[in-house]
Amino acid sequence: MKIVCIGGGPAGLYFALLMKQQNPAHEIRVIERNRPYDTFGWGVVFSDQTLGNLQAADPASAAEILDAFNHWDDIEVHIRGHQVRSGGHGFCGIGRKRLLNILQRRCEALGVELVFETDAQGDQDYPEADLVIACDGLNSRIRAKYAETYQPDIDTRLCRFVWLGTHKLFDAFTFAFEETEHGWFQAHAYKFDDSTSTFIVETPEDVWRRAGLDTMEKEDAIAFCERLFAKYLDGHALMSNASHLRGSAQWIRFPRVVCQRWVHHNGRAPVVLMGDAAHTAHFSIGSGTKLALEDAIELARCIGRQPGDLAAALADYEAVRSVEVLRIQNAARNSTEWFEHVDRYVHLPPQQFAYSLLTRSQRISHENLRLRDKDYVGHYEDWLAERAGTARGPAGQPVPPMFTPFKVRGLTLKNRIVVSPMAQYSCVDGMPADYHLVHLGARAMGGAAMVFAEMTCVSPDARITPGCPGLWNDAQRDGWRRIVEFVHGHTDAKLGVQIGHAGAKGSTRLAWEGIDQPLPQGNWPLVSASPQQYLEGVSDLSRAMTRADMDRVRDDFVQATRRAAEAGFDWLELHCAHGYLLSSFISPLTNQRTDDYGGSLENRLRYPLEVFQAVRAAWPAQRPMSVRISAHDWVEGGITPDDAVAIARAFKAAGADVIDCSSGQVSKQERPVFGRMFQTPFADRVRNEAGIPTIAVGAISEADHVNSIIAAGRADLCAIARPHLANPAWTLQEAAKIGYTDMPWPQQYRSAKVQLERNLERERAMAAQGAGLSAVEQANRAQGV
Template sequence: MKIVCIGGGPAGLYFALLMKQHNPVHDITVVERNKPYDTFGWGVVFSDATMDHMRTWDLETANEVQQAFNHWDDIELRFKGRTVRSGGHGFVGIGRKKLLNILQARCERLGVHLVFETEAGSDDDYPDADLVIACDGIHSRVRSQHAEVFRPDIVTRPNRYIWLGTHKLYDAFTFDFQRTEHGWFQAHIYKFDENTTTFIVECPEAVWRAHGLDQADQQASIAFCERVFADNLQGAALMTNARHLRGSAWLNFQRVTCEQWWLRNRHGAHVVLMGDAVHTAHFAIGSGTKLAIEDAMALTRQFQRLGDTPDRLPEVLAAYQEERRVETLRIQNAAWNAMEWFEVCGQRYCDAFEPEQFMYSMLTRSQRISHENLRLRDRAWLEGYERWFARRAGVPVAEGATPPPPMFTPFRLRQLTLKNRIVVSPMAQYAAEDGMVGDYHLVHLGARAQGGAALVMAEMTCPSADARITPQCPGLWNEAQAQAWRRIVDWVHTQTDAHIGVQLGHAGPKGATHAPWSGPGMDQPLEQGGWPLLAASAQPYLPHGAVPRAMDRADMDRVRDDFVAATHRAASAGFDWLELHCAHGYLLSSFISALTNHRSDEYGGSLAGRLRYPLEVCRAMRAAWPAGRPMSVRISAHDWVDGGTTPADAVEIARAFKDAGADLIDVSSGQVHPGQKPTYGRMYQTPFADRVRQEAGIATMAVGAISEADHANSILAAGRADLCAVGRPHLANPAWTLTEAARIGYTAVAWPRTYRSAKPQLESLFAREKAQGAGQ
């Protein structure tokens, strides 16, 4: 084949040498705008794992790179006058110029044609090529010319950054955070050759403008950065290697994704995007070069697997796109998390966190590095941090003693102290009769109260018969129901060391429906035996559902009073914790979301208006609930529909409920509108709890796809939430909390006395599995 690579970056050069090595018959040309053995940029970073892949694909190139790279294991944080260091991270730094020079020389030895000082304007410039590799960077001309096929999505991010260098040398990947009168600046610093270090300075747009850097040229910007980081630089100068000194050198990062990665052009040549032309990853996790190198590997692998003749190109390129899309999205999602962390750290974490917790939060910013992964990397550092966290939670841990994992530290709210940070989520069981709970609920909640969680939340319980979701939902609208609940609460209090809470909620427009496993299924309206529905507006949840009546003031008074009466009954039943359900499209949620509230009175319109009635209910319940017992509010922090509630709105919602007396916000999302399109994944709702906690200044409970102790410990240790609610795993295993303690080797947790004989057996089982896994 005749192959042309437009762009002589890592992607084009590495693919050219791999493909030429695979089959020397191919005629391969790399077209580069710069001069021979000349390039621009400072150092690039990739992981030890990428180096291992390079050794597999081309040992000669990998050996040359290895001789030139700088390897380090440590990450160092400079923050608030302190220096914190953690090891075991394994990165490789190499000068971009040195890396490209190695790849250029290897290409020449293999017989690849290198054409320099040539600006390739289009794939049309090579009509006789069978394959054109468009690796012409983030501003790819080829991608732009075929935008209707590639369908790129380019998002410009708000932070500003400037890519500089210095001759001061560092022995760790260093992050330096400095506060100025207008806000925080951060520097990403790493050595990449024997005498040069990359020094990237980043800040929010507003801080950048406040310092007048939008009016500063490069030299003025460099001088400013030298002043901000003077304590770090110790007299060393910062440098730019930009090709001109006119205008600002500050940039905004652009995230690039493409729906389609390849096409056949009008000349019959196949064109495929590679590297930054098809995807970018923020420098916060240093994966841009990794992605480019691994693109080259993946495309070569498909040629090896499917054949490297022109007739095989469509199949090869389709397989390449399919293979790389999944891995690329995974890396881009991690990079996005890391990027967002740096964008908001000045607003959320820098002022609030001590250096210890700030370091942990920074290390886990991408959500790729978990709590136990940190233990593998640097056990001593993590145990030191766990010791610090435990002491902050009131657990006296002697220096050198093994500390409890974060999830097993206590948490106090008002006069209630939870023994640990795990909550059994309120999970609807649809097993009541006329609102009465019975033996099933005693067994269900009692088993989970014995399972190690600190707080067991009963399912959504209704303050009136017409507040039910289904005919099988429990209630607290009469004294008989309160007595039935008291039996369960008393059992939990006398037979376990767990606490028990109740969630009060009104189904609103989602009422009078079938249980999930009966009839047509969940959310489907009852054909008979239903009841009139209420909502903020006369809008059904499903298009074919029953139309609710828009509440008038009399309805509001009655429903509020029902909630207050149910609150008194919950207190008399002995519940330790009360939660108000204002999420998931139920009655109070229908007031909050603009998707479901179309009122023109004082209870509609702005967010403040939409919150007016739910806050009225919350205040009335708080006044009726004993002062020493905590009260939380569950909210939907994201409707996942354009025009609905956003995470920014969730902060305002949380502040309002805090002012109304809520002690904690249970941060969920979705189920407000049937057109929702959530982005699922592990711990996918935790960022909402994190944002609410930091920006609204209130304790939060994280929910959603938290299924391992590792998840919970990561969330809690990073300060993203104060409690973790675990739902479905507790359905599968009532003793989930005790099981996870054994799984991670935490043996200090207490078991119910009747079950203690099983404890050493389970702990030994997991210890053997762990030892066997380590030996493989």
């Protein structure tokens, strides 16, 4: 083939040399606008896994690159005069210029034609080509030219940053945070050769402007950074190599680039995006250079597998590589947002702040950190446990974060695991009986600190279905008391009740008979904030509540609360989520009122807060009370995470102890973005911005998830739903899986404990022996980094 690479960065050079190595008959040109052996930038960073990919793809250039690398294992975090260091991370740094020079020499040795000082305008300049690689960088002309095909989405992020260098040599990847009168600044620093380190300074746009950096000359801005980070520089200067930029132009806002398609067929040669032209990932999780090189490796591999079918090879490249890159970009987004909101986390103790930073992308988890640096994690667990008022048990093991106690008001939960309220639709006339005794009792014996009964309705017309439980009469109270007494008498778990009113989502069939479908007969009238039909053209139409309705329903909540207290429940939660009655007031999607209960968020919260305050007054003062909210409606014009923080603050001011952060189910137009722990960021924001404990929910399915969430201060409790349906003893089993033998079991089940722990320990030992991997390799492989 005749191949033209437009852009002489890492992607174009590496693809050229791989293809020339694959078939010397290929005629390959790399077009670069800069002069020979000239480039800009400081150092770039790779993980150990990336180095392995380079060695497999081209041993000759990999050997030279490895020889030029500076390797380190440690990350060091500086915050408020404290230093936290952890190891085992496996990074390598190399100067960008050095890397390009190595690739340029390798291309020349293989016979690739390098064309410098040529500013290619587009693929039309090379009509003889069979394949054009568009690796023309972040501001790709070719991507813009064929935007209709590539469908780029460019999201300009919130921070300003500047790439600088210094002759101060850092022996760890260093993160330094400094507070000014204008706000917080952070530095990312690492050594990339024997005399130079990269030093990136970053801060939110509004802080950057308040500090006057938007109007400073370049030299003055560098001097500002030198003064701010002087204690880390040890007298060394900061340097810029962007001589072509003036004033504030050296400060960049990171553009996140995502393209729906990577290949354009124009009737001539296909034009393929690669590197920054196709995608970007924030520098805080590693270099875009890594992604560029791996693009080149994958495309060369795809063509090598199908040498006679270029179209099929390009389709495979786009399919395989776009999925992998999007996975990394999602992690990079999490990391980007963490650095954009450093002020959200600076109140955390330095030890927890550093842990939060290390796990910010959600690709690095608690057990992954343990593989990297067992001592660091052990010391951190001891510190966290001490703060929670507990210590190591008889086996002398550090207490995992998920098994630390949590105290609120007069109640102490033995650990951080909660069984979520899960509708069972198994009551007759709202009466809890044998089914709920077995269902809730089994889960209370399974190791969780607290088990929530499903949404329990405050009146017959508050039910979702005829099978929902209630607390509107004394017989139901007594039915619940029987269950509470069993749990308290046979376990050390607590029992919580969630009270609510279905609103416009009521009077429907049991889930397995047609979820959200109206009853064929025997329907009851529905009320909500505004007239509403949950399923358009299907559901019964609700009517807007009058003030008299509000008074009646508020009083129903109060009476249910009193019965819950008499039944002996330990915890009460008010259901203000998922489109049910109180949620219908909060969301602008369902509240169209023009009176004092509609319009602004303050007005929309007025009635839910009124109910909350009445319930809180009726609930015993020593017992905790939480509120479940939908922190995101996942519909344009609905509740957003910003709103969730304001909602949480309002309930906190009214006396709420904990906010249970769920999302969605308000509108059938919702478009949630699913993934593991996908709702945890809502709990994180509410906890660390509103300053109130939170419960995280949603796709939390293993101990590693819980430990990471609790240890990082993203939530205080984790509510686990479906895993507890599959396994009532989920908590006990997860403790055994991570090797925590100090976990207490019900005395009737203790013979199974030893056997389970022994079997799992044998499996772990066999897996480690079979893999034959180092700790860092195991950690990287486990997370795909």
